[in-house]
Amino acid sequence: MNRRVVRAVGLAVLGLVLLTGFVLLMVRSGPLAPVRVTTAVLERGAFENAVFGIGTVEAERAYAIGPTSPGRILAVHVDVGSEVRAGQLLAEMDPVELDARLAASRAASARAVHALASAGAQVRDAEVRQELAARNARRYASLGERAFFSDAAVEAKRQEADSAGAQLQAARAQLDAARMDLQRLDAERVAVERQRANVRLAAPVAGVVTARDAEPGTTLVAGQSVLRMVDLASVRVRTRIDQGRSGGVRAGQAASIVLRSRPGFAVAGKVSRVELNGDAVTEERIVQVVFDELPKDFAFGELAEVTIATSRGADVLAVPGAAVHEQDGRRGVWTVADGATAFVPVRTGEASLDGRTVVLEGLQAGDRIIVHSERELRAGERVAVVESLEGMRR
Amino acid sequence: MISLAGRDILHHWTKYVFTGVGLGLLIGVTLSMAGIYRGMVDDAQVLLRSSAADIWVVQQETLGPYAEPSSVRDDAYRALLGMPGVADAANVTYLTMQIRQGERDVRVMAVGFEPGRSGEPPFLVAGRGVERSHYEVVADVRTGFRLGERIRIRRQEYEVVGLTRRMVSSSGDPMVFLPLKDAQEAQFLKDNDAIVNERARTVANPGLNRPGVPGLLDALLASQTSSRSVNAVLVKVASGHDAERVAGNIRRWKHLEAYTWRQMEDILVSKLIETSARQIATFLVILAIVSAAIVSFIIYTMTLGKVRELAVLKLIGTRNRTIAAMILQQSLGLGLIGFVIGKTVATLWAPYFPKYVLLLPGDAVRGLAATMVVCAIASLVAIRVALKVDPATAIGG
């Protein structure tokens, strides 16, 4: 009798335990189980925001150095990486016939100087002659009045004097012509000299040579470059920032630059200029960021990740960005009320790079909100708050 | 009146439990099979849910972007935004690829999305969403990636900043969400060697590398490496507008294909997984028949073992109805035990399946009903035997 009771009770208990286990299993796992979530309490605090962009290291002032007229390269004096002074001879083009033309021009110029001197001498000769003739004419005229000379003789002297005057004028005109000739030939000489100088390719500014595009012997068309150089003072990171996030970027803001060559190592810089022209195709804004101190080794064209600190607030209410969801076209966060979910619409402000979103309206400090959940939430769903969902593997 | 079947089950509970375990495992397999099917459908629908779109705009004449490749210019969305009834349009790309993680390759579907727009992961289990417009990803936990881990996709390294779950492609590959521009690059850019080779080829082409035209070559090279395509544009319909009509407008005027949620679901569920679904359905039918046969056989042997008792019961005036009810109840009881065990094991082993197994409560109820019906049918043979037992056999022969 006793044994039977024990057996019956034992069986009943076993059955009950199994049934309870089954029901628990059904309720705790699968679609009927409460959704596991993590929560956070809202606090007011400092909020720093930054925008992120990808840039390439470029020199804002880059120079392509090449001849102005077609020609052949005679010599290239510098190599890639050479640091050059302003005005330093970098390369020379073959002058071809320019030297001969310069010599001819110089000779012509010298000849013109002589011609000018000769013209001057002729003027002086003509002046002397004209003076003598004038004096003679005047003496004959006064003696003629006293009838020492016949009228014809007086007339002849006056004609002589007139002729001498005309000769002087001609000589003066010749002098002017010689002077003009000299000016022209001088100008021609200067032009040829300039042209000759132009085959010498000199550095426009101090900088560094970045490319050597052509070697001696190469023939270039006008506009092709022999060397390219940049002004190191103008090295920038040309940073592209998504239009949607570029709003707060201003010149002068601090930036941290991570070069692709040295990941994890940030270099300080600041925004030097926000370009007016954006990129309509990629929908990006272009921001120039300068290094506070130019790093030793970098490469032009190197990619850099740029983070620009845009705004900071001391007493800002912010929620983790993962908590903000869109529900029927409204933004909001999920809260837990009596173990079930409830959607609270909020008005959000900017989102920071560390994943926090400013809440402008709809929540107060101290409110507890759901951050992570193991599946998409619906209103009125039962939830179980856990410390972390990170260990999930499926 | 006492329950004869209940007494019998209690008396022979070990026999019932062991038989029930066998049957239960079979039912567990059946339920898991149904769960696998549900999981496949759910995998397909996850894509739709995670997209959070009303209309998918894809290349004309394609069933893209999931069932067929599709390519749309990435500025097409601007034209779409201007159409009446379109509240939002966002570019997305999808690319199935392998990502190396240490020694192993993880097969993933890389989803390129614009942070803050449609197509972003709807919830996270850890970390935060993608905030930078480059080099950050949110990964499904099934990829095995951890928060803070750096992974390499094609030419770039990305940091895993957030984890989500149940975000898989229709073939069950976990998703990795990355910023659209990175995804475009990953999808349409080649690897470094290919780029260098391509560049050398262009440079060697005298028609393209013309000495008299400075800058032409650079422009050509740049145009070769920029990508301007996406796989689909996700459109949200403004409230008060009919998605069907908006989709019709897009099809008519934009020379693009537009699918509504219902059409997309149809493509994903009926077209992509149709064969697998039929396969599973066939298997389910076979399992049901096997289960029925087993229950039938067990109940039949149990009844044969009770012929003497049945004769006595009949002799002392038990009605046929009572006897039939007893056998039916025994059969149903066996089915119930089997079902509870089956449901338990199915729930317990479901997480160990490599693909998602979704055990819906509705399916469990249907499974229970089916089990009961099958058990009831299976008991018919035994009932027939029991009713044919001659009460006279109780009296010595």
Added chain:
Amino acid sequence: MDAPAIEVRGLGKRYGEGDAAVDALKGVDMTIAPGEVVGLIGPSGSGKSTLLKCLGAVIEPTKGFMALGGVPVFDGGWKIRDLRGLRRDSIGFVFQAPYLIPFLDVTDNIALLPMLAGKPNREARRMAVELLEALDVGHRAKASPAELSGGEQQRVAIARALVNRPPIVLADEPTAPLDSERALNVVRILNRMAEQYRTAIIVVTHDEKIIPTFRRIYRIRDGRTYEEAGEGRAA
């Protein structure tokens, strides 16, 4: 005196048809009064079992007349339709082996019959326990049949046969598996019960130990009964 509990006249049973027909019972006459215990003896194949089955309304006789508890049951054909109810209410069976239902405890094995007759469970159990106590097995009321000894099982079987207070109890070799001590004890009980409940009891047996206890014996041979006076020795 009341009407006889069993009245049988010219009862016959033929198995098969035509040439293959076998007359198991050729003409049985017997009259048994309420409270009487009679022995039915005969060699194997003499028709004992067939007679018992006919009396138990399990098989249909082919001719003759049969009245149970004063009610005509068979007269060339069944006179009542509900044979199952007849068996349940009017006839108790005790078999060679006890044939208890193994998955019911002793009480419920007995109480099952009143339950089948529509009695409430509590009432049925009370009747069962009462009877068990009368049979000195009250202390095993909650035991499972498998836990009982052979004698105890047989007493439970008797209790089951009697619980609905049937006017007739048919006992088929009830003492076969028992030693003489226990066999006699069973007979004592049957006698006591017959007296107490005014039940007519037919005991089919070829157990030499108990044959002397009957006051009246029907000997059956070749399908016919022959009434004899028994020794009527006290068991």
